Amino acid sequence: xxxxxxxxxxxxxxxxxxxxxxxxxxxxxxxxxxxxxxxxxxxxxxxxxxxxxxxxxxxxxxxxxxxxxxxxxxxxxxxxxxxxxxxxxxxxxxxxxxxxxxxxxxxxxxxxxxxxxxxxxxxxxxxxxxxxxxxxxxxxxxxxxxxxxxxxxxxxxxxxxxxxxxxxxxxxxxxxxxxxxxxxxxxxxxxxxxxxxxxxxxxxxxxxxxxxxxxxxxxxxxxxxxxxxxxxxxxxxxxxxxxxxxxxxxxxxxxxxxxxxxxxxxxxxxxxxxxxxxxxxxxxxxxxxxxxxxxxxxxxxxxxxxxxxxxxxxxxxxxxxxxxxxxxxxxxxxxxxxxxxxxxxxxxxxxxxxxxxxxxxxxxxxxxxxxxxxxxxxxxxxxxxxxxxxxxxxxxxxxxxxxxxxxxxxxxxxxxxxxx
Amino acid sequence: xxxxxxxxxxxxxxxxxxxxxxxxxxxxxxxxxxxxxxxxxxxxxxxxxxxxxxxxxxxxxxxxxxxxxxxxxxxxxxxxxxxxxxxxxxxxxxxxxxxxxxxxxxxxxxxxxxxxxxxxxxxxxxxxxxxxxxxxxxxxxxxxxxxxxxxxxxxxxxxxxxxxxxxxxxxxx
Numbered sequence: 001x002x003x004x005x006x007x008x009x010x011x012x013x014x015x016x017x018x019x020x021x022x023x024x025x026x027x028x029x030x031x032x033x034x035x036x037x038x039x040x041x042x043x044x045x046x047x048x049x050x051x052x053x054x055x056x057x058x059x060x061x062x063x064x065x066x067x068x069x070x071x072x073x074x075x076x077x078x079x080x081x082x083x084x085x086x087x088x089x090x091x092x093x094x095x096x097x098x099x100x101x102x103x104x105x106x107x108x109x110x111x112x113x114x115x116x117x118x119x120x121x122x123x124x125x126x127x128x129x130x131x132x133x134x135x136x137x138x139x140x141x142x143x144x145x146x147x148x149x150x151x152x153x154x155x156x157x158x159x160x161x162x163x164x165x166x167x168x169x170x171x172x173x174x175x176x177x178x179x180x181x182x183x184x185x186x187x188x189x190x191x192x193x194x195x196x197x198x199x200x201x202x203x204x205x206x207x208x209x210x211x212x213x214x215x216x217x218x219x220x221x222x223x224x225x226x227x228x229x230x231x232x233x234x235x236x237x238x239x240x241x242x243x244x245x246x247x248x249x250x251x252x253x254x255x256x257x258x259x260x261x262x263x264x265x266x267x268x269x270x271x272x273x274x275x276x277x278x279x280x281x282x283x284x285x286x287x288x289x290x291x292x293x294x295x296x297x298x299x300x301x302x303x304x305x306x307x308x309x310x311x312x313x314x315x316x317x318x319x320x321x322x323x324x325x326x327x328x329x330x331x332x333x334x335x336x337x338x339x340x341x342x343x344x345x346x347x348x349x350x351x352x353x354x355x356x357x358x359x360x361x362x363x364x365x366x367x368x369x370x371x372x373x374x375x376x377x378x379x380x381x382x383x384x385x386x387x388x389x390x391x392x393x394x395x396x397x398x399x400x401x402x403x404x405x406x407x408x409x410x411x412x413x414x415x416x417x418x419x420x
Numbered sequence: 421x422x423x424x425x426x427x428x429x430x431x432x433x434x435x436x437x438x439x440x441x442x443x444x445x446x447x448x449x450x451x452x453x454x455x456x457x458x459x460x461x462x463x464x465x466x467x468x469x470x471x472x473x474x475x476x477x478x479x480x481x482x483x484x485x486x487x488x489x490x491x492x493x494x495x496x497x498x499x500x501x502x503x504x505x506x507x508x509x510x511x512x513x514x515x516x517x518x519x520x521x522x523x524x525x526x527x528x529x530x531x532x533x534x535x536x537x538x539x540x541x542x543x544x545x546x547x548x549x550x551x552x553x554x555x556x557x558x559x560x561x562x563x564x565x566x567x568x569x570x571x572x573x574x575x576x577x578x579x580x581x582x583x584x585x586x587x588x589x590x591x592x593x
Contacts, residue, residue: 071554078539079563083570114446241475241500244528255500262503351445354496354507356477365496367480378564382478382496390531419554 036064039401043072047150047405050415052389054404061400066393070386073419081379085345086112087186089376094180096381097417099142102128102135102171103359104417105184107381110265111355111366112186115348118320124188124313125267130201130304131174131183132266132357133297137208138167139360140290144215147287147409151228156218163211170200186346187321188314198305205302212294219287229284233395233407236281243391246384247362248289249411253281259358266357271300283410290412320346345374352378361385361412383417423504424449427471434464450494450507458495458510458519465497465506466525473497473506476526479533481512481540485566489513491542495522512542521547539564 042053051072057065077096081089093108094101106128113120145160168178174193175181183190219225235245240253250257258275260268276292278285314321322341323334348370356365362384371377388411395411396404421429424444428451431439438457443450453461465473475498482492491512498505510519521544522529530549536542537550541562544550552559561568576584 071552071556074554076563079568079570117446242527244476244526244532257500263505352482352494353446353448354478354480354494354505356505363477365478367478367494367496369482378480378482380478380480386535387528387531390528 035059041401041404043069048408048415049146049413052408052413052415052418054392056401056404058401063396063399063401063404066396066404068389068392070389070415070418073415075420077420078379078381081376083375085374086348086376087341087345089379090185091180091182093381094182095416096383096420097139097359097361097364097385097414098179099414100135100139100360101179101181102131102183103139103357103364105182106132106266107355107357107359107364107366108368108379109184109186110357111353111368112348114353114355115351115368115370116186116320116346117349118187118315118317120188120315121312122309123192123311126304126308127189127193127313128184129266129268129271130301130308133301133304134167134170134201134204136297136360137294138164140294141167143290143360143409143412144287147406147412148219148225150405150409151225153219153222153225156215159211159214159218163208166204170197170204173197173200185314185321187317188312192313198308201301201305205298205305208298209295212291216291226284228402228406229287229410230282231280232283232399232403233410234280234282235391235395239394240281240391243394244387245362245391245411246387247358247360247412248276248286248293249362249388249391251275251277252286252289252410254279259356259363263356265355268300271303273299283406286410286412347372347374348376356382359384361414361417362388381417381420383420385411385413385415386418386420389413389418423499423502424506427451427465427506430468430471431461431464434468435460448505448507450509452509452511455510455512455519458508459522459525461508462495462497462522462525465508471499472501473499473504475500476522476528476532477505479522479529479536481536481542481564483540483564483566491515491518491540493519493536493542515540515542518542518544520545523547538562541565 037058039056039058040053041056042048043051053069055067055069056063077092081092090105090108093104097104141160141164145157148156171181172178174197175183175190235253237253237255240250240255254277256275256277261275273296276289278288318337323337327334328338350370350372352369354365354367356363364384365382367380368376369378392407395407428439428442438453438461439451440454441452465471477496477498480494484490484492489511493510493512495508512518521533530547533544533547534550534553538553538555539562574584
């Protein structure tokens with residue numbers, strides 16, 4: 001290759017103050033480039049949880065300003081989805097937030113179902129809730145492990161990934177895939193859960209509460225962890241709302257809002273659970289929120305397992321859901337449906353919808369427009385990581401560089417979802 | 421009176437004639453307002469004690485090629501105190517003359533508008549930090565527009581590596 005790879009450091013050094021200001025704009029501008037030092041953190045820095053580059057302006061060791069530079073993982077998910085049928089576009093959503101594929105699937109699939117105006121069966125609804133909550137736990141486990149690792153607590157990482165492995169096995173059991181599941185389909189699920197699903201989830205419910213207590217024993221009274229997290233990265237409730245924070249980052253600042261309870265979807269109004277809220281708004285408060293959320297997720301899963309109804313998981317409309325495999329040998333109609341569905345797909349009406357669900361990271365929204373064709377005319381995702389990242393400069397200002405690492409960990413970003 | 425109707429009523433009282441039309445689809449209410457007055461509408465919706473849409477959830481731009489006006493910009497608002505969502509929509513005919521920035525009302529708007537400009541090319545008046553966010557700084561065009569091709573890349577093998585490499589548009593030093 002003739003081309004030299006551009007280095008992050010030399011691009012910054014070559015820019016003049018005016019160019020940096022033009023590049024990083026207002027609100028995130030460099031204040032005094034003569035006196036301060038510019039440090040390019042990332043994109044390969046391990047504590048940025050992916051390929052995030054931060055241009056940090058430093059006065060000594062104190063952070064004066066931070067400008068996030070994103071886009072290293074941009075793959076044009078939204079554009080690509082416009083070129084696929086509704087069902088085939090589903091696979092792109094797994095690859096956005098790869099730590100909780102089930103909730104991404106759910107946001108997109110619920111938007112498709114809203115656009116089509118269909119309701120799914122009670123059994124599919126409950127299975128979706130179980131898997132969405134399991135994926136919340138599994139996503140929080142990755143967050144906890146990597147966050148603690150950033151703050152130099154190595155062992156927590158190993159424990160968390162051991163338990164996450166069990167959840168990935170459950171994914172594999174139901175969907176055949178450990179990460180890119182694409183399990184929720186328009187009109188229901190890919191297929192019903194196998195018989196061993198229920199004992200596996202029940203076993204998880206039995207052993208996992210003790211594991212949460214283990215993690216808390218490692219961290220809650222650990223003086224190093226407390227010194228690195230308490231009163232670090234504080235953001236007030238008003239600021240959090242103005243900056244569009246959502247999920248545990250919003251609840252850590254004392255704003256009592258959870259889409260599952262306040263604007264219920266997928267039957268969440270039928271479950272009894274508390275929404276953990278912490279008042280301080282620092283890194284430790286966000287940590288406490290997520291730890292308590294894992295327990296609440298277990299409560300929801302337990303209730304859902306107890307009331308898991310019998311019956312079909314897919315609706316009976318074979319214009320949307322493929323007919324059962326066994327029917328293809330007997331029924332001409334089923335063959336036609338099968339053929340039409342996998343070649344052409346189904347046609348969605350004119351109109352646009354916006355579906356919001358509560359993902360582990362916050363409010364994930366899916367805007368979907370149909371135009372009487374078999375492909376989405378426009379798909380847009382509100383990635384909670386993307387919006388939460390905007391508040392990073394606010395939280396990290398006037399703190400040490402080391403605290404910046406703690407703050408990035410506490411807002412729980414996934415770069416696949418930021419860049420899309 | 422539902423919250424949907426209340427929003428329209430209060431807007432009409434404060435800013436007569438500002439709601440051009442109302443559309444309901446699948447239980448979601450959309451208010452179509454003039455591009456010039458979007459900020460006034462936002463201010464009333466945010467500050468009126470009966471409405472309090474204090475959370476800007478998302479800004480989405482949509483391309484209706486070949487229709488005219490071509491672009492639609494939607495603002496998804498959420499009222500945390502009243503638990504209600506509402507969509508504002510403006511039509512934009514000239515993408516270089518887009519709606520005014522909402523950064524004064526919701527600071528997050530700066531960040532959301534940057535994404536819209538980068539991928540759809542709708543310019544927000546008064547937003548000083550419209551820069552390439554996802555795409556490289558020297559990128560031409562706005563990929564989410566309908567007249568922008570999806571594109572592909574020729575596969576390089578050892579026998580035609582040089583030939584295809586010579587055609588590749590590398591970033592200029």
